[in-house]
Amino acid sequence: MSTAPRPRLRHALGALTVFLLLPALVACGEKVTGYGDETVSGFDGATVSADVKKAPTLKWKSAISYPKDPKVKTLTEGDGEAIPKDRGVFAKIYIGNATTLDKEWAYESQAAEGEELPADKPWSTILKGAKVGDRIEAIVGSADLLGEGGNPQMGIGNHDTLLVVVDVVKAAADKTPHDVDATELPKVVEKNGKPTGFDFTGIPKPKADDVLKRVIVTEGDGEEITTDQTVTANYLGMTYGAKKPFDESFSKEAVPFALNQVVAGWTNGLEGVKVGSRVLLQIPPELGYGSQEKPGQGGTPGIPANSTLYFVIDVVKAEATPAPQ
Template sequence: MISRHSRTRRAAGLTAALCAAALTLTACGSDDSSSGKSSPSSSSTSPAVSASVTPSGSASASATPSASPTKAAKTITNLDAVSVTGNPGKSPTVKADWPIKIAKTTSKVLNPGTGRTVDSSATVNVNYVGINARTGKSFDSSFTRGKATSFSLDQVVAGFKKGLAGKKVGDRVLIMMPGTDAYDSQGGASQVGINKGDSLIFVVEIKDVAYKTAEGTAVTPPAGLPTVTVKNNVPDVKIGDAKKPSSLVTQPLIKGAGRKVTAKDTIQVKYRTWSWSDDELIEDGYDGSGVSGQMSGVIEGWKKGLVGQTVGSRVMLVVPPSMAYPKGNATPTIAKGETLVYVIDILFADEASS
């Protein structure tokens, strides 16, 4: 008999795929499983400032400065020299005696929030404007695009990550970073007017952050379903005497307080997969910060079962083969005609970038 974990595989899909509209250093690629049909999406990305973004200049709050100031940049040691005005929710006005620079990434909260704390590797949803401290000009602004953007802090420039780690949802944060924490390693970002050595300023409004695990109100499942137990916040499933259903079963185990998942979303989840026929754990995606992908690319059972569930929830799905892998799957190994049981923590959801 195969031991319970001998067939276990790390989550083969939903590889880091949050495709931000801006802040992208690399284009979306693919990381398909051998079958090309794993439950997750196959796209991936690395958000940071995009070389394709056209500098708007609209968020700069000084008079129109010269693109190439003739005077040397003044080194500042704190953010008192930078003025930010305007109401939260609107594009801010940023002023300083340009050009300026800073030796170490520094941040401060301009308007405090009261939400969950941002972990250094968290996925966040933010509005922001980026200012080149050499010219005083904006090189990127989600305010100008009219839509907040989401990305993992593991995929942005170091200064952005340092500036947001430890802050809270609802905070409006001023960050200034030296070129060494921005684009010096790439020689700058000439497409958006950033030279090597330029310090950058960001004003960031933190709108949301991914959960680390499911969090909310416990839901008692009805009798007759597989039994879910939890140890060290990791779920386990025992099929036992449960009767195999012929149609999809969607059973919330924890009801989260976040937004409802839509069919257009990119989601971040932790999940585990069991085969009904032999009660085996066949896929384990519960470590780390979870995996991400677009709802448009998941199996039919996930599309039907997760739409309408709330972020923060833990959901058990019992998925018949017709809504999963009717012909079987190579990675993870799934037999033809197998019914699958998933336990899924919904950590984050945001409308996918077009």
């Protein structure tokens, strides 16, 4: 199977995906608060430690009433850069159940840089005006954060009040494709009318924090692609300055893949492109394979860690993704 559109773990699809794909730390508390029991409103029901150098500690005073909308406050203000508007963040997150009053966090991040949180509600509300280094506390309804069913794996019901602590680590990469002049990307080398590689002559070495660059070489006349579709395409991928592709399908046959299950550079770079188009993409590491190193297969070169990826993609068709069986 191809290297380029290999399925990946996508944390940016929404809060529910974030929590279902990662191990949940479930604590079984003895005290259960019903809807008729005494509760308090807002942040008076709990104390959360403010030292961002340490994982937050949690002490309950009382159950917290279910909020109509998220309530947010900054416990500790960071001194890092402000998170750009409409940009997701990487953050360490901690979730406590303010209805059952379990002593342990129902969920806490394990990765050093935390999870990538999307710029969608309720995260956009919680992270409005956030800066790197902030510790933010929020009171959120379980339905708003996890959907109507809650999350039984985390011991969270469908109408539980959640206390969420967010330690902001860094801004997520800009996923917006930037349409550039064709001279900014390498030329496609062809043989017998099919792409065989890229010519990087005159193209400067890319920076790790470059944006997602796109060139529509030929615009098709089909429907615009949406991220919930399965796209069939021919493609060729190379790293900067490489002599050979690390993967390609032009010598074989077009490959179908669910657009929301590939590297973010493909997902965002192909969204809105018309079927029948030829597209060039320059994908920065954070929207590709990041710090992962991909070994070569069958005599093809591998992908070094933190590589910028270059693709030529011919979109053959796009159709609805089959529902999971």
